[in-house]
Amino acid sequence: MICWAITVVFSLALAAAQFPAASQSFAIPSMLTPYVPTNPPQYMAPEAKPITISRVWDWLRMSDWASEYDIYRDGGGACSLYNRTFWVFCDTSAYSKTTGELVGFSSNSMTLAMNFSHPKDLKDFTMTPSTGWKPAIPFTDEEASCSTDPSQRYALWTYTNCVQLTQTRAMHFFKVEKFSSSDGQSATEYGNTMAIYTMDPDTNVITIERPEQYWFKNTTYGYGTFANVVVNNVAYLYGLDTTYSDNFDVHLATVPVGNETNRDYYRYYDAATGEFSSVMPVPTTRRQANAVIQGDEPFSSGTVFWSEYHNAFLLVFFNNYVDSTFRVLSAPSPVGPWNSSSTVLYRSTPGPGGYNYGGMAVPIYYQEPRMVAGQNLLLQYSYQNGSHTYSKILQVTF
């Protein structure tokens, strides 16, 4: 309960809104993963290529190269800035390699992909005792004041990719969860928060800022939490109706790149009229007719991206039935029309924990020069081996 008292003090001290709400920087190792960005057209002819996998290569567990610790992590997503590829994972535990003891824990962490030819190799740069094992996505002072109390702690979790806005700037959305039980098991989603990553290629420093504690509170749709894609300098932010549709409906907001921290520039899609409006729909009931995607199964985690190979936007996702299966929907534009029933992409094998979760796709690993973007995908999921959870990846070729 201690953090509640501190909360009051902080909220008085910070009564005048501060910008940003939280910020921190990390020096990163110099490791380049060059890739060619795609340039999706806004609208195109219907997709030409079938969604059929010709080859699967299982890369197994993602792990840290030359780390002092044995690191376990779950959830997560990735994006590239200036030819560096960043992964951000959720709950991360560091164990001593010599004693096997848990030495550090954080609600999220950040790593660099080392080499696209060795996709399971990561180089963590935030899980260190010298920084107090602090999360990569900075807590506000109030959140940090709760971090040592397992029954009251905050967690910032993501299950989708960050999205590149410029060569040096990306945006990523995190669920803001707060635990409410003494066993630390039950978490309530308070809303989402936007993290902005700024990469300085000259100094090799990445700065992570949260403009505000919450970007979308849980009284609105969590735009950006489910998936994001940038097309022609417009960011499309997808959010699930978790409350009234039980994750079946996906709602959509857009914002011009460069104005993503200004709510005045956000527009909200209404599928019933096919128009964008400056009036945000309020989820006081299920708004199925306004949803950009109405699934015939509930969504859990996913990624939206443009596949040059398919000449289509793809949504690769896990549903909420914990069946460990990657599925895909397609559409000729970010606003659809999206299929309502999905095609099975790949059935992953669950571990002793019973099911895999956090399934999503990272296309950038196979966007090197002379590759057709989207013909190969890196699929990532959280694997539960009974005692630990870790990230597993595979490469699929269409």
Ligand SMILES: *[C@@H]1O[C@H](CO)[C@@H](O)[C@H](O)[C@H]1NC(C)=O
């Ligand atoms: C990334 O790497 C590619 C291939 O080496 C290169 O053509 C491109 O200029 C690089 N981009 C940046 C921003 O450095």
Ligand SMILES: *[C@@H]1O[C@H](CO)[C@@H](O)[C@H](O)[C@H]1NC(C)=O
């Ligand atoms: C990445 O790995 C490939 C294959 O092992 C190797 O040829 C290449 O030099 C590596 N790239 C870098 C930047 O280390």
Ligand SMILES: *[C@@H]1O[C@H](CO)[C@@H](O)[C@H](O)[C@H]1NC(C)=O
């Ligand atoms: C929404 O967040 C508030 C805190 O702002 C919390 O008290 C409430 O339980 C949350 N509601 C839901 C439905 O999760």
Ligand SMILES: *[C@@H]1O[C@H](CO)[C@@H](O)[C@H](O)[C@H]1NC(C)=O
């Ligand atoms: C979506 O529907 C279109 C039109 O029926 C079809 O061509 C496409 O293959 C479907 N995509 C998926 C992922 O099922």
Ligand SMILES: *[C@@H]1O[C@H](CO)[C@@H](O)[C@H](O)[C@H]1NC(C)=O
């Ligand atoms: C889970 O992984 C840990 C660490 O790699 C290992 O020690 C343990 O034996 C594994 N458990 C199972 C059931 O495979």
Ligand SMILES: CC(=O)N[C@H]1CO[C@H](CO)[C@@H](O)[C@@H]1O
């Ligand atoms: C890219 C974009 O739309 N930029 C706009 C952001 O907002 C400012 C005004 O605050 C405009 O001047 C920019 O054109």
